[in-house]
Amino acid sequence: MKLLLLLLLLLPAAWTGPAPLRVALRRVVPVRSQLRAEGLLEDFLKSHRPDMFNRRFAQCFPPGTPSLRLGRSSEKIYNFMDAQYYGEISLGTPEQNFSVVFDTGSADLWVPSSYCVSQACALHRRFKAFESKSFHHDGRTFGIHYGSGHLLGVMGRDTLKIAGLTTLNQEFGESVYEPGSTFVTAKFDGVLGLGYQSLAEILGNPVFDNMVAQKIVDEPVFSFYLSRRTSTSSPEGELLLGGKDEALYTGPINWIPVTAKGYWQIKMESVAVQGVSSFCPRGCQAIVDTGTSLIAGPTNEILSLQQLIGATPTNIGEFLLDCGRLSSLPHVTFVLGGIEYTLTSEHYVRKEIFGSRELCFSGFQAMDIISPEGPLWILGDVFLTEYYSIFDKGQDRVGLARAKHPVE
Missing domain, CATH: 2.40.70.10 (Acid Proteases)
Known part of the structure; x- marks a missing residue:
């Protein structure tokens, strides 16, 4: 499961920005539980082991794709099967909405592309670059191997909005190929990484780094609150961008x-x-x-x-x-x-x-x-x-x- 922050020490007076903004996180039944209920979990785990996955799909990716190299699967530890907390973002002008996992264990932002040929993309919201007036094509490709899922895509830049915060020229990935069934069952559309830039497969600044550089958050801090598994929890979860919430x-x-x-x-x-x-x-x-x-x-x-x-x-x-x-x-x-x-x-x-x-x-x-x-x-x-x-x-x-x- 991948909230806005307030630093204890004051930053220089030159730093200006809006008050921290809240991103509501909703909690859903994880993929693992869904597959177990449908009696499909054992077969899924067998077919999505990284070694078997590579043997089956490596030929579908361009030769030399870095994320398919031996050992790379351990570098992105995001666990799709157990993910539970998602929030909303938008990309483009006019806005196109997506549900993403806010993940501190990775640093890339990606969503499905309208050009994606995989079944998983057909079941999720897809980014239509040709409908966005602010989209800039990049042309480079990327691959991300998360262990239980792999995707291939192309890079671009566009306007990103999260909880009212607007980030200009944000680098992100459009996935065009998501083989296997990992992403088919998932409730989210994509992932927004909040780790350090050295983790990124997509060249350019991660989302929060751009927010800080463009001075759209009060402080270079974000925070998370995740609810317990109760029927009355409110909020279900919260990401605070630019501060912390002492009430939580x-x-x-x-x-x-x-x-x-x-x-x-x-x-x-x-x-x-x-x-x-x-x-x-x-x-x-x-x-x-x-x-x-x-x-x-x-x-x-x-x-x-x-x-x-x-x-x-x-x-x-x-x-x-x-x-x-x-x-x-x-x-x-x-x-x-x-x-x-x-x-x-x-x-x-x-x-x-x-x-x-x-x-x-x-x-x-x-x-x-x-x-x-x-x-x-x-x-x-x-x-x-x-x-x-x-x-x-x-x-x-x-x-x-x-x-x-x-x-x-």
């Missing part, structure tokens, strides 16, 4: 420096299960990522963690828990910037209704992402639902505070 969190903000400017990567001191430091005791690196629903970590450590919380594997790589034992499951604590962030089983267990049964799945998943600083952990929406997150581009830091949730 409680207590002090813990600021943690970014250690590498690609993902929003920070240092994590340790991970403890029921108070016992079990993982990365000498410190490790973590990504704060709205585009990943679960909490991910190196395979060996996550398998050990699953055992410690009593989760058992299924034949398709998920981990089940006994719904009747949730109250007795251990707490899992992440230490970031010297502060403990504790999740109870109510926080890290995902509940789904399958037929007449309630199933309880672990909110932890194995994902091996190697960086120069070592294996990375990913703090996705399971974590970010409990903690309001603030992304400060001006001072290259991430702020975390306890999120406020309504009581049912």
Whole structure:
């Protein structure tokens, strides 16, 4: 699951801009749950493994497409299958509306093109460049491999609007080929990346960098609030561009420096299960990522963690828990910037209704992402639902505070 910010330190007086603007995020049933309900999940997972996907579709892409190179699939960690929070943007003049995932784990903006030949594009809103008076053709191509989905497209520039903020000459991608069925079931049209420019496949400034450069936000900061899974949550989620919303969190903000400017990567001191430091005791690196629903970590450590919380594997790589034992499951604590962030089983267990049964799945998943600083952990929406997150581009830091949730 990939909100506007206010910096603690004032910027120079020369900085001017409008008040922070809110982007409403809506929460929907993720693709994984839809496929499970339709009995299609197992076949989907088999056919969309990155290695099999490459063998099947590599010949459909231009020779030498960078994103099809061996190992590239791990570089874009966005997880379409579990995405839940989407918001609206518009491109072009007159405006053309699209639903996108706001993803801090990538840096590109793309939407389907009217020239797209894939089934997925036919089921989503498509950008009509010929109808926009402000569109500028680029001509270069790009490819993005997200692991569970791949797309190919062409680049362009146009006027982008988000929650009343207008960004001129924004570089973006028009996807013209989305093979496989990954995007067919997805409720969103595209993705808007909020990571650092070094993550981008599309040349040019990412969206938020352009907002800062064009001085259309008060401060170079944005923030996220994600609701819990309740029927009365309001808002379902919120992205604040240009500040933070003090009404959506409680207590002090813990600021943690970014250690590498690609993902929003920070240092994590340790991970403890029921108070016992079990993982990365000498410190490790973590990504704060709205585009990943679960909490991910190196395979060996996550398998050990699953055992410690009593989760058992299924034949398709998920981990089940006994719904009747949730109250007795251990707490899992992440230490970031010297502060403990504790999740109870109510926080890290995902509940789904399958037929007449309630199933309880672990909110932890194995994902091996190697960086120069070592294996990375990913703090996705399971974590970010409990903690309001603030992304400060001006001072290259991430702020975390306890999120406020309504009581049912």
